[in-house]
Amino acid sequence: MNKIHFQEKFEERHIGPSADETADMLGVLGLESLSQLMDETIPAQIRTETPLRLPDAWSETAYLQRMRAVADKNRVFKSYIGQGYYDVVVPGVIQRNVFENPGWYTQYTPYQAEIAQGRLQALLNFQTMVIDLTGMEIANASLLDEATAAAEAMFMQYGLRKNKAANAYFVSDNIFPQTLDVLRTRAQSYGITLMVGHLRAIPAGDAIFGVLVQYPAGDGSVADYSSLVQQLHNRGISVCAVADLLSLALLAAPGEWGADVVVGSTQRFGIPMGFGGPHAAYFATKDAYKRNIPGRIIGVTVDSNGEYALRMALQTREQHIRRDKASSNICTAQALLAIMAGFYAAYHGPKGLLQIAERIHALANLLDSALQQLGYTQYNDTYFDTLRVELGELAGPLRAEALNNEVNLHYQGTVAGISIDETTTYQDIEALARIFAKLKGKTLDDADLQVHANRIALAIPQALLRKSAYLTHPVFNSYHSEHEMLRYIKSLETKDLSLCHSMIPLGSCTMKLNATTEMVPVTWPEFGGIHPFAPTDQVGGYMQLIGELDQWLSEITGFTKVSFQPNSGAQGEYAGLVVIRAYHESRGDTHRNVVLIPASAHGTNPASASMAGMEVVVVRCDEHGNIDVADLRANAEKHAANLAALMVTYPSTHGVFEEPIIEICGIVHQHGGQVYMDGANMNAQVGFTSPGRIGADVCHLNLHKTFCIPHGGGGPGMGPIGVAEHLVPFLPNHEVVQVSGTDGVGAVSAAPWGSASILVISHAYIAMMGAQGLANATQYAILNANYIKTRLEDHYPVLYAGANGRCAHELILDCRGFKTVGIEVGDIAKRLMDYGFHAPTVSFPVAGTLMVEPTESESQAELDRFCDAMIAIRKEIAVIERGEADRTDNLLKGAPHTVAKVSADNWERPYTRSEAAFPLPFVRSHKFWPAVGRVNDSQGDRMLICACPPVSAYESVEA
Structure with a gap:
């Protein structure tokens, strides 16, 4: 009689070959068992003897039931915190047909353009949207988040500086704290002097190469930067504007008042807050800088039949080609989220976006009027969506009353910040006014809201009101009914090959099943509707999710602690190296800056090392593709005084478990260095060995590879780092929410836990596979x-x-x-x-x-x-x-x-x-x-077009 299973095993759905297929495949290999194959493949000296200590595997049904209970521990309050994160309305046609659709989220980066025309067009739409709204000439197809986009702008401005002796970057003190935090981390790595202060205090002289401003500013106020920009340009200083893209439907575009670079987030374009991500950042600049812009650019060209076609342009700028000379280490962007944002713009069109922006501004203005009638001082004379209200001795009582009404505001001392968003209604304004009125011993009648609702004055200077047209292309003016939008989305989806059609056998990219059950909780409001700076007692579900995943991944890697802040694999590399540098500095070894990198390594490795301020020394590989141990030893000895780390991929990029890996790690440790393991190939380790077992000190994990987060057509990715015990104190911290010890390095991304909402996918995968299922996955890979x-x-x-x-x-x-x-x-x-x-x-x-x-x-x-x-x-x-x-x-x-x-x-x-x-x-x-x-x-590279061409051009792209 067959053995009866009392619950269905998820691993049998995840792992492809059946028992009969397994036997047949082993026969082709001349083997009798999977154990025999593993004995012949993984060196005995690195094999672990004990199974992973993980909870028993859950069935799919049981997991979703359990996660419902976990989600209920997140309390979804009405958020007016702002600070770069806002509640949104995700159009149902986009959520169901893009966000929840494997035809969109299981695609790979569009390197093979002929079978990626749909998402290339969607990303071209995104670029066009950004170019139009910012008033710039060229944009890329997304970056990781607003703060890291600002850091990339700083790097580009540094590289383009006319005075090569200039080494200082001036940042307005009125920017979001998480952006300043990331800028500080990146500037330190690159040796840039970061100056922070009021824009009136920009010093004279030639030390400054660039300036960064926020628009609207971090406190919500709106200023005219045009004369300042002109003065800076006269001094040869470039200007970056961090701009709220939705506000640009009302405000003059930064390109119109002279900005050289404009960056920001498109989160407000229909992307849930998700406790911090993922969200698509944007980066726009002048056409003259197209070969310096970081990230991917989608361009228009023709195919072999002379027809309109799209592809990723200027790929020679990327890190896999230029390695440590690359403009950035970006390998994963936020393609899926950028696609959603582009569809959001197409669905609403220019009139719809303007209506949303005007409604937000009008409601903010209405609340401003009500608060002043109630006797409060509101500091922002000009604003788009954010008010700053002086509370004085009422600060404590008001915070308590707001929480009693399930409302979150942004508090700085005795001042409360209130940011209105797309989801805010007139009834919400009444509720807010009622809270403030109660603290003054007044009622809603004292605010006279009904009278003022119909005579709202703009709190934007006339000089800063937008007068130029935007989103004029037919793609943003044709799909405003749901039927038309649905058909447009499907017309693009059918042009793309995804895992819905066939296997995508990309080496190093691990295009495995993204199971539906893993994806389901991501769209629950209990995960999507949480602000990353919400009070900790409101996010118990997230804390449980993150805590469990930390424990499980630490067990899988053989490490002590995991940081989830890096939101891409390449960013994980950078974070790991910054942690290593901080460790050396804590020991007085500030001179250790040499990183050994095998010639076979991913291009992101040397690019990340360069970004971290390290000197790259390449180690040869032998004729079999393995690390030349003698050359490694010679270089370790040669650079012993300054050796910081070895970056090594295991199994190797050549797909081999190199036998002397423990010896290799020992050589580096012997000469004072740390071992950074690239986790790109972790799918061949889980359950049989681990970075900790092998001798690594830190390793990033591509959750979008081994742990089943979809690639999303080029992102989102997730690259948390695990570290050995001695590196735990140096894990990334965060300016707003403490996530590490006081010795932790600065933030490496905008949100405390990176792209937190998609962690549920990896959590689900590990929970439903269990220890044996994960080991079996390794065997079958x-x-x-x-x-x-x-x-x-x-x-x-x-x-x-x-x-x-x-x-x-x-x-x-x-x-x-x-x-x-x-x-x-x-x-x-x-x-x-x-x-x-x-x-x-x-x-x-x-x-x-x-x-x-x-x-x-x-x-x-x-x-x-x-x-x-x-x-x-x-x-x-x-x-x-x-x-x-x-x-x-x-x-x-x-x-x-x-x-x-x-x-x-x-x-x-x-x-x-x-x-x-x-x-x-x-x-x-x-x-x-x-x-x-x-x-x-x-x-396409000779005649770069990175925005939607006019309709006439579709008839004759070759012209």
Whole structure:
């Protein structure tokens, strides 16, 4: 009789291969068990002997029931705290069809443009929205948050300074505290002198290279900066404005009064507060700086058929190419949130945004009038949405009365800040006025709200009222009914390949299942509607969630403590290095600034080290792709006096568990350094080894890889860092909410716990998998990779393997030999689209190769479809090798083939339409059509268009 399970096991849904498939796959590998495979793959000296100490796995139903109880511990008060975070109305058509839709959130970064045209268009819309509202000439496709965007602006201004001796950056003291906190952390790393003060106190002389202002200011007041900017420009000083994007529907655009860079958050554009994130920041500047702007830029070009097409532009600026010389270390942005913000702008249009902004301002003005009638002093003569009310001796009683009415205000001494948002109603204004009236012994009648509701005066100087048009493109003026918006969203979704269609076998990117149950709680208001600066007694659910995840991830990594503040993997790298630097400084070793980085490392590693103010020394790899231990030892000895750290990825970027890893860590420790482990490949470690076991001191975890947060078409990501006990005191702190000890380094992101709302996804994954399920996931990730290796190694050379010929969770296929017949690795990537697959990682870490990572979530059937496609493509190359197909006009060079091309009246290719579009039987029954032909990257970089072109341009993009 079969064993009866009294609850369904989530791991059986998460892990792809069935028991029968597992047996068959092991047979192909010549093995009898998964244990045998693990023995042959993971070095014995790093294996852990004891299972992970985690709670028993929950079923999906039980988990959601439990999380309901956890969510109820979060008390959703009416928030008027502001400070960069505001409650919003998420349009239902966007929440259901984008935010909750795997057709949007399971896509990868759009490096393969032909199968990413939908999200590229959505991101182009976002850029256009930002350009229009800020009055600038170019914008990127989002950054992580407002504070780090301001830091990126500071770096860009520093790099562009005309006086290379200038080293001081002046920041207005009237900015949000979290932004100043991040600026201080980043400035210290880069050796920039940060000066903070009133804008009237900007010193004379030539020491200052840039100035940062906030608009409206941190206290909510609105000032005209135009004359100040002109004076600064006359001195050769650039200006960055941190601007509330929604306010720019009413206020003059910063580009109109001279700002050189404009940054901020698009959280107010339909993105829940989520206890701090994720939210898409924006970055806009002048066209002259397009090669200095950090992050991704979406640009317009043409495809091989001369049709309108989009792609990521100027990619040579990115960290994977330029490494420590990159303009930033940004690898993950906030694509999904930027897409939502762009759709929000399209849904409301310019008139709708103006109505929202006017309503917010009118309600603030109405409350201002009421409070003054009640006898209160309101300090902001000019404002958009924020009032500052003097409370005096009523400060304590008013705070208590507000809490009794489930209202949160922003308190600074005896002053209460009140920020009105999109969700505020007339009834809310009455409720606020009633609270303030009660403390004065008055009633609502004393405020005379009804009379003043119809004669509200603007509290914005006429000179600062916006007069220029914005969002004039048809995309922002065509989809205001829900039906039209729904169809527009779906029209773009169908152009994108996601995990809904097929496996995305990207090496190092771990595109595994993002289970629906993991995603469900993210949209609950008990998680989405919480302000990151809400009182701690209102966020018990979040504290439990974060505390449990801290314990579980510490157990998984073998570390003592985890900081969740870094909201991307690259930011985790930076944070880890800053923590290491602080540790050395606490010991008097202020001179330790050398970081050893293997040649095979991710490009973010040297870029992050450079951002942290470190000197990068590259360590060679041997002919097998492993770290050259002798070269490592020599460099460690050479730089022993200044050695700060080693950055190492494990398993290696080449997909191998390097045998001497413990020795490598020992060498670094012997010479006074710390070991930073890049956690990109943690999916091959969980339950069998750990960074702590191996000898690392700190490791970032890509929660959007190993722990199932979706990639979202290029973000959100999450990169918390785990540290050994001696580094715990130095974990990032926060200016507003203390999250670390007094020795903690400054904030590395805007919110205390980073993108807190999506932590529930990883929490759900670990809770539902349990210790054994997580270990099984590791085994199957390694099984699936080795199965692909075995099936393909007779067709493509496989680079690198462990001592027993096994790869870890990923493998590298060498495609360089096909150059002899004119076939590049990119041709194979494009041809895979005709088979319905996203290409593996192209030309990283080795040029001319494909790095394949199947993850544990793919079934044998899906793995076989991918292998069959790769083998069929190899046969197509063989036809060229035999001289039976033209070297420049063949199936690979013509790929990808669009439905328009295949169905055209004329077909002039030397191969058939069927061979082009339906190369294998399974393709015919499940065809995904690339939206455009091969994209012309070089033309797009020569003629960069990073905003929606006018309608006429759609007819003749080539002109």
